[in-house]
Amino acid sequence: MAVSSRTAVAVHALTFLAQWEREGLQSSAKIAESLESNPVLVRRVLGLLRDNGLVYPVEGSGGGWQLAMPAEQITLHDAYVAVEPGATVLPVHTHPPNQSCVIGRHMPPLLEAEFAAAQRAMEDRLTQTSIADLLRSVIRREGATPAPH
């Protein structure tokens, strides 16, 4: 199952916005520069975050993006859910199995339940870290091994 790297992009962008929050709006181009990526790609992800109320954009010249709530209140799970709506980490059968076989008749719902429980465990773990936590970790690491000048 597969999940894309959109969650990584989303979390990166959110942390970037948290870091430069006092400096005002940040453009998708700036964020793309930090990601070594494309502004359109970034806007696609930011658009999903916007639809979920995590960030909000300002259009027009001098516009850009900012967090829609304190970084303390945004978890990795919020980002994940926004950019991977309805994702199934462990897909079940691609097509229904043979109904004349005992296993075939009963396996799909049982597997769905097991896989959903596993995915819930993963998502629970993602709720335990906020963007603010991540930003603090970034700053702690930067203090330990600063950039070469």
Added chain:
Amino acid sequence: MAVSSRTAVAVHALTFLAQWEREGLQSSAKIAESLESNPVLVRRVLGLLRDNGLVYPVEGSGGGWQLAMPAEQITLHDAYVAVEPGATVLPVHTHPPNQSCVIGRHMPPLLEAEFAAAQRAMEDRLTQTSIADLLRSVIRREGATPAPH
């Protein structure tokens, strides 16, 4: 995110083998019939399970597959690890971000740690259910709503 439906096929096949254990070897064709799938596809998955010591094959006429250990000792996690080696449920950046940005410098390792922890939580949940558990559930369900004759 992405993981294939191979885990579903693997678990289905293992449960099938557990169900017909007393009847002796089961061919990939029989298992494929239960999955409404292709024997080659099934053999591909069974080959991975074999490489991980979960099942073993007998070649030649009258050959087939059987569990290599009691169904009680095989967990969904064993199946998952066998058929999705090195899977990363939540991929990080596809390419390294900008090293001249604080976020870019420190995000990848932090994200890897977070995502790995989340994946570990998922995998932990998978260890909690065995093939024997699943087979019991199948039989319980069959008792409740038997196949139409």
Added chain:
DNA sequence: CTTACTGTAACTATAAAAGTTGCAGTTGCG
């Protein structure tokens, strides 16, 4: 009215998975 943004559609390229065909190797049995 120009410049700097967001918003979005439409496209290409790439990679992974699902599914199929074909065939070589092995073994039981008549």
Added chain:
DNA sequence: CGCAACTGCAACTTTTATAGTTACAGTAAG
């Protein structure tokens, strides 16, 4: 021996998702 029933595996096609790009319309500041 020779056929039939298996596994093992390479090679291929099809399908789908993602990453990335190009192009352009809409909006707002100065």
